[in-house]
Amino acid sequence: MANRPRKPSRAELAAAWGRTVPDVIAPGLRVLFCGINPSLYTAAVGYHFARPGNRFWPVLHGAGLTDRLLAPSEQGLLPEYGLGITNFVARATAKASELTNAELVAGAALLAAKLRRFRPKVLAVLGVTAYRAAFAEPSAQVGLQAQRIAGVPVWVLPNPSGLNAHYRIADLVALYRGLQTLA
Template sequence: MGPPAAAVDHPGSGARPTAEELAAAADQTIPDVITSGLDVLFVGINPGLWSAATGWHFARPGNRFWPALHRGGFTPRRLHPSEQSLLPGLGLGITNMVARASARADELTAEELIAGGAILTDKVARYRPAWVAVVGVTAYRIGFARPRAGFGPQPELLAGARLWVLPNPSGLNAHFTPETLGVAFGELRAAVAGG
């Protein structure tokens, strides 16, 4: 896993990384958007190639994270992935279960997800968010040995943080529409607001 791929500098422009930039992004990492004491730390499965090529989390067009974040009431407007640095000011952050980028999350091994769960636990202990929201139930089930876990609040804490599992916002997840993802994010928002 090498250093982060060079960021493509066109914030908000919608310009697409080239095929060469996407290919070069495989196995790269991107920095977390994190600081101490967040209200919610969102945890992706791993960066996609588009994210690794741009340096922005959930950057691929068609990924529904940013619209769901807004529909769920976490942001005052729909943010572009290039605006991810605004999140800590809203009490939000982003990290991943597995740091390395891949074309698809199903390219990850169970061992990587389990190791990622341990790294995430250490990160949560260090940064102390109030809530941790894993976006992807399968990654959560494997990474934390919780084969029967479902969506929503989890009974256990993660390094002292309350834990919630959200649907994967990838455009490949046909089980959830933009509207139902917004509802799922809104349920977490209500729980966070309720303390």
């Protein structure tokens, strides 16, 4: 994997609160991944899923969605693989629990507009709890959803954060590999 960015200091992390990280998005992607919101670490370094314990990048590779393990600093290569990243809420927080349900619902409306504009083959939402709140689907489970958003199939996946420890990396790889059936 390419070099990781320098670990941000406590002051840099504190200063990252509320910052945004630009989407990695293009028309016609195979999969658009939608996270909950950027972490302070991600906002401080400027790359999605950059925290060292986050398993997003290894899971992408393990699931066969990339041909090699990419570093967060290589996120700009994702569209070459037909992949992209956005978030329900753009502002960085220390924990996703700092977000309100109203923010997630507003983010869902913005996400639907992005789907209409960019038309990915599938939307992969990273976090079942966020999906439930954002789309008022309280019984949603991991996997393919009956609901389409802006005509795009939705696949809900566990969040790859290291904080979501009850999913082992092998479990995440198997679940993310399922995206290949739609993309």
